[in-house]
Amino acid sequence: MNGLRNLVKYKSIVKEAFDRTVIVAKFLCFLHVTNNYICTPALVYGPSMLPTLNLTGDLILAERISTRLGKVSPGDIVLVRSPENPRKIVTKRVMGMEGDSVTFLVDPKSTDRCQTITVPKGHVWIQGDNIYASNDSRHFGPIPYGLVQGKVFCRIWPPEGFGSLAQDV
């Protein structure tokens, strides 16, 4: 009799624990889907986007819908999986889409030699706003569109810089 009562008690505890786990799992799934398909926060730091984004670390929001639909245009700031290290995500500005011809300074520090290339099919040309300290397409060439992860549209931190970041070339 006692054992039976214990069993019933045990069963209810297990059921409770299971229910809670299911709720947490559902929440995590929801988080994943929002993060991957709608919009994601990102912390950016480094000198490569300097006049637009600060050196010390800005918190920005990037949306994933327009990248998925292919609606990225020159002038947008995008999150890109780095072609040199796939674990790293970098923030750059799109300068040209497929078929555009892009003119760029090869090495702005020493010479002002220009070079013009045409972006091949399915690729984009990305560049940092700070051309003196940016590792971008001038170094590794145009990147496949599949590496573009999201379009930055808003900055949420620091508070004085709060606001839209879309299309201010």
Add this chain to the structure above:
Amino acid sequence: MSSLTSSLCGNKGMGARSFLWDSAKKSFTAGLIALTISDRYASIAPVRGLSMHPTFNPRKGTSMGSLMDDCVLVDKFCLEKYKFSHGDVVVFRSPSNHKEKHIKRLIAMPGDWIRIPHSYDTVKIPEGHCWVEGDNSSSSLDSRSFGPIPLGLLQGKATYIVWPPQRVGQVEKRMPEGRLLPY
């Protein structure tokens, strides 16, 4: 009496509505969970075309229905750390069209030197890139035409064949002989 019937009717309407609402909520949650699993852990994808001929789609029929195509289980655990090795069969986004996904064999990893067939060139794979080739070299569009691709385009690793039933089994690792140069 009339009030009673009306309340009953109302109850019935409420019941139907709550049932609809319940099933909508359930299917929405199921969709979320399915999407998460297929994004993070594993998904199933059909293989079309003959570029991986001896490994996938071994029957070379002229009228190949989509039902007879092989389906593979795509493992996505390896994406967390980009743990891939030579000879894996990988799924990646095409570098020339981001909407297409291709399946090929991974031949070389960053830092390897690879010999290109039908020419005497050797190529060093740059940092963060890899070299992919189809098993059926006569009808495959791969790194021999578009060069090394960034590892960031990889979407997963094909590990098992799950359809058709008589071909269920593991996808074995294979490396063509004498392509990588010792360094």
